[in-house]
Amino acid sequence: MGRTARRVAWRAHGARAGARARVRQPARRPRGRSVTVPQPHGVACPNCGAPVRFLWAQAVQTTCAYCRSVLVRRDLDLAKLGTQADFPATGSPIQIGTEGQWHDQRFVVVGRIAYGWARGRWNEWHCVLADGTSAWLSDAQLEYAMTIAAPADFDVPAVMQVRVGESYVWNDTPYEVASITEARYLGTEGELPFTTWEKSACLFIDLLNAQHGLATIDGSEAPPVLFLGEYVNFDDLRFQNLREFDGW
Known part of the structure; x- marks a missing residue:
């Protein structure tokens, strides 16, 4: 859900994702509608007993950071x-907890899905x-895009x-089909609005x-779900709490 942008080969420095990372000092918060970072609340992992903290009250799925169990919420329990097997490697400076700004709204990153396709891989944060x-x-080879789900009453083929x-045509704007991509799930981390556990292959139309x-x-959804948005420049998102890698 919400996977966007052209499916391009993974950035050349992605193989360096295993390098030891350090967090930048937070920059001065840009002006714009502020984001209130949710206070974590949590329960115990049903597999190992470690604390599982949620930043987003509506999260459906998360992954235990200690034993890597994929967990789903059912009422008040997990x-x-x-x-x-392992968290998918990433060479991206974006991480769980990164904050940014899209137009007049601040946002916080709470989860990630990693996808693979015939020519590489990419992240959806x-x-x-x-x-x-x-x-x-x-987030694919230095190309970024932001999208949100379209209203449920939009016609989707x-x-x-x-x-x-x-x-x-949506919102009185014509869109032309540029690519149809078959992809596969490589793994997840953090909080997601749906469960991915029983999914393996997926089809995206950009x-x-x-x-x-x-x-x-x-x-990958039935019926299919439409997401609308735009390509964005990295610097325009005014990120804070990015990860950087030694030697860069």
Whole structure:
């Protein structure tokens, strides 16, 4: 859900993700609608007993940082779905807890899904905006995009009927299908608004418009889900609490 941007080869420095990282000192908070970073609240992991802290009250799935159990919320309890082999490596400076600003709203990164495809891999960072809206930051080879889910009453075509070059109109804006990508789940970390445990393959349809906006149809859901947004420049997001790697 919310996976966006062209599926390009993983950035060349991604292999250095294992390098020891250090956190930058927080910069002065930019002006704009402020984000109230949620106070963590948590329960114990049902597998190892370690504390599991949630930053987002609506989180459905998370992963224990100690034993890597994939956990899902059921009422007030946590249930174990399985165990992740390892957290997927990333060469990105973005991390859980990174803050930024998109237009007039601040946001905080609370989760991540890593995807692979025929020519590489990319990250989708789950973000929570200041108004509580769930958003996605796509991070692929120095190319970034932000999207949010479109209203439920928007017409979304059946994914198997879509072809490259076709056009669709949402919000009175025409979008043209640019690519259709088959991808696979590589792993997750942090808090997500849905569960990914029983999913393996997924289909994404990316569309572009003349105003540099984009749309993504997520075919892993039934019915498929539409996300609308735009490509963004890294510096324009005014990040804080980024990770940096030794030797960079």
